[in-house]
Amino acid sequence: MEWSQSIQGMFTWDPPAQPRRVAPFSGSSLNTGHRWAVQWGPFVQGDLADLNLLRDVIRAYDIQAVIHFAGHAYVGESMRDPRKYFHNNVVNSLNLLDAMVDTRVKHIIFSSTCATYGVPQEVPIPEHHSQSPVSPYGESKLFVERMLNWYAHSYGLRWMALRYFNAAGADPAGEIGEDHDPEPHLIPRAIKAALGEIPFVEIYGSDYPTPDGTAIRDYIHVTDLAEAHYLALAAILDGGESAALNLGTGKGHSVREVIAAVERASGCHVPVREAERRAGDPPCLVADGTKAKELLGWEPRHSSLEEIMETAWQWHASQSHVSSCVRAAQVNLEAHGGANPRAAAD
Structure with a gap:
């Protein structure tokens, strides 16, 4: 779904078979997103702050897995307005996890970030590197990673946190690309x-x-990111371990x-x-x-x-x-x- 600010996907899966087939569902508050950018599956406009709506949507569409992209994502803005980032990225993500627990949805892929590392002590950065964010944006994403770990421990969630480096590029077929107003990237x-x-x-x-x-930044094409999300979701649905993974070149x-x-x-x-x-x-x-x-x-x-x-x-x-x-x-x-x-x- 694209609840609050960014895209978020919820999926129903066919019975286990290879290759898997996915029936996507998406939603958005359309605060910064675009309706024309959602080209596959049903669409619902809504907000992650609305816990009742989340539960209703999950039940109505028989959701079995979530890819959670939603959130604010600008380092500079987060330095000026941390409250905005903690409310949307942390509190609203907690709503989503609660809705999943309430409806017995057990699988989630989370869009995290290399900003959780802060100033790295070694480069390239491995996942076991210490996480000491230097921005509220990075801190907010780290909070969600920690919540995922505890919800897995207590409620049996399976998750992967995908730590993006710098997402870039556009669909090679020209169907979709980056369109922000204002544009910070x-x-x-x-x-x-x-x-x-x-x-x-x-x-x-x-x-x-x-x-x-x-x-210096590590730029990763959005097509490669998309493939990683599909593989990560398939992995945890097949019983794979929960993990945090870097996505970069x-x-x-x-x-x-x-x-x-x-x-x-x-x-x-x-x-x-x-x-x-x-x-x-x-x-x-x-x-x-x-x-x-x-x-x-x-x-x-x-x-x-x-x-x-x-x-x-x-x-x-x-x-x-x-x-x-x-x-x-x-x-x-x-x-x-x-x-x-x-x-x-x-």
Whole structure:
């Protein structure tokens, strides 16, 4: 369901067989999400704060498993308004777990984050690394991981917490992509700057202890993330152990490297403006993904920086109508068979 702020899925499964078939259900408060982005299965508008609605929906749709993406997800905003993050990410997640216990739903996949680690003492970061968040966002996700562990102990839940590194890219078929208002993320902001939709993209901090002075992150394509969720859910439904898993590539890219990759993908110049570091941003976050490979057989297949940028650029350029670079972008899109999914959805 996309209750509160983000997408959340609830699923019914056929009797055990291979391959599994899934009947998806989704919902949203539509506070920041988009109805056109929900393209599969029934949809209900609602809020995780409404415990009675959660119970009713689970019973009405015979829900057997949950993928919980819902929550606020901006580090900077969480530093300014921690109350918002703890209420939505923690309190409302507790409502969901209570609804699951009340309706005897035993399986959940949770979208966690590498922000639970804080400033890493070793890179790549393994799952057993200490968790000392430096932002309310990371702290709120860690609270939910701990709740999952205790609910498993007391109520028999099976769970996996998937610690995303930096989710990026867009559907290769062009059906869905990143669309936030306002847009805080580096890659879409760099693309918007290339398209002339914003005057520049900010580089927050150029004095980090990294080769070019800018922060380093591990970027993982959303297609690879989607596959990991399916494999994780299948694993716990088949009796696999509960676990927290990193989802990343094991390769880091600096802010300047990402901006250069946007310029290569677009053929457009990306204006930049250097700014002070943002509170809550560690210098370097790169995943050790060994455990996900061992437990799920999962490895990223679409997460080269080039493929991430190509799919992200095609998506954003297909939505744009305002830049002197747009004509070149549209030519590039047509050469790749691109389309405008929003126009079709509207």
